[in-house]
Amino acid sequence: MTRQFKMIAGLLATTSAAGFVVAAFPQASLAGQKHSYDPILVQRYNAGCVEKLVGKGKDPAQAKQMCSCSMSNMQSQLTENEAISLLIKAQFSFDKDQETGMPTSLSPYFVGCKA
Numbered sequence: 001m002t003r004q005f006k007m008i009a010g011l012l013a014t015t016s017a018a019g020f021v022v023a024a025f026p027q028a029s030l031a032g033q034k035h036s037y038d039p040i041l042v043q044r045y046n047a048g049c050v051e052k053l054v055g056k057g058k059d060p061a062q063a064k065q066m067c068s069c070s071m072s073n074m075q076s077q078l079t080e081n082e083a084i085s086l087l088i089k090a091q092f093s094f095d096k097d098q099e100t101g102m103p104t105s106l107s108p109y110f111v112g113c114k115a
Helices: 003-012 039-055 060-077 080-091 104-110
Strands: none
Touching: 039 060, 039 080, 060 080, 060 104, 080 104
């Protein structure tokens, strides 16, 4: 992504699929993760994700574990900008995973995430 896109994303803030505000601010990587995301991005993703999973019948603690796992999977595979792009596109997706209620484009990041 271009620097201009990062600036626009940071300045205008875009609501994404999980119902959070996306902003592009690089952070240092955590152990075991290839990429690190802005803590606000992670928090908002997890909050929206937990809400969806609880709505699908998961216990809040199970939902939190699954969402955290999916975020870790995303961070191991995508840069922050790639994740932002994916989440923005997912916002406009009508295809939902029947098990999670999340957009199907996010389903690969739930692989291996059990509660």
